[in-house]
Amino acid sequence: MKLFNLFRSKENNESFDNLIQKQLDYLPEVYHSHRQYKNCIEFLENREWALALDSLIELSEETGHYFSNEFWNSLIEVAKRMNLSNEMEYFLAQLKRNQSDLEHRIPFGWAEVKHDENLYETHISEKNVQHWNSERRIKDNIVTLTKVNGVYRKSSGRCGMIYIVEDGKLSEISYELEMNVAALFVSTLKWVLPLEKLMSEGEKEETKKKLLQWAKENNEVIEFAP
Template identity: 40%
Template sequence: MKQQKIDLTPEQTIRRLVDYMPDFYKTHKQFINCVEYLNHREWELALESLIELADETEHYFSEEFWFGLADSAEKMRLSDKADYCRKQIKKNEQHIKTTTPFGWTTIKYDDTLFQHHISEKLKEEWSTTRREKDNVHEFLTKEGVHLKSQGRSGFLYISEKGKIAEVEFELGINGLILYFNSLTNWSLPTKQILMADEKQKIKIDINNWALKTKNAIEFDD
């Protein structure tokens, strides 16, 4: 059975685009303006602010971003703005020749070098899906180091006193390469800053686990 597409109001569409905006843009004047206009129920001005955000940064926003703005502009009978938004979709096709996923933006340096900003909300949704797949909540009561892999990459889940920290890894030539530098927080049951002594203990726990299980590991720090 084909899933029916939800028809959103301009307010709902713009709020969704704001919710999934990468953090990189949240201090930009036009983003701040957009949030303020939303709070004052000024939908047209909020829409204009998002258009100006993309224009001023000269970054490539997702096709879904522009489709959403074009649809909202049409519903508000702003035909010129709707046409402009659709032109940005064609501009993406011509300039970067690839699709930018929703919640992402693309920065083009040259024909071979691109950079992306990704929504933190989107990343958290990915993490939630991954944790559910890995049954991570089961580890809250099972202290120690737990490995879950998906092919050549995965996560170590370190459980201690009802809290879980996560360390991403990939399979290298000599064993597991652990991205330990990026570990800054306990992930569950709530996100909490990891203290320096806690991080050091986690490193010791991982080393002890590796010796016990005969897993070759390499820290990136």
């Protein structure tokens, strides 16, 4: 099968601005302080699309990281419509690199650093995390939970979320079962609804007390992870 046929993008009527901006929006936050990311934003604001693409090429070259096929296909679309053959060849080469170096497909909005054949470091965009959180809260019926103060657990296998409701405010704590003990990650306790706000030290201590009381009443074994 020819590479062109394998990775050919579908007809796309989005503007150059939107196509490039979407890739920037879904780049993981680890890249936001990178010089080439900032350059790309500036070029995009000035509608200098070719230079914006060059910045993303330099970002890729300077980091050596792997980005999703969707990321490269969108940039191919821009380069194709602007008749930028050198840029298109580079983006196609990155698709080939993904195919030859990786045994898995990188989801859109993710990036990976390959340390060796068995060790990968993964970065995920905040937009992806926000989307997952929104879907989870809908699935866990947060609208109903927030009507009554209390502590609620929603499980998903050996992990899940514990929700704390206090006068319409919602906090959530992820947990993992380790030898039937729920390890609660409480170091960054915050309110997430209706507004996102870090808890005060006093609120954190009160929340821990509520969790311990809830565990006692429900015969749960918990520990606070760092």
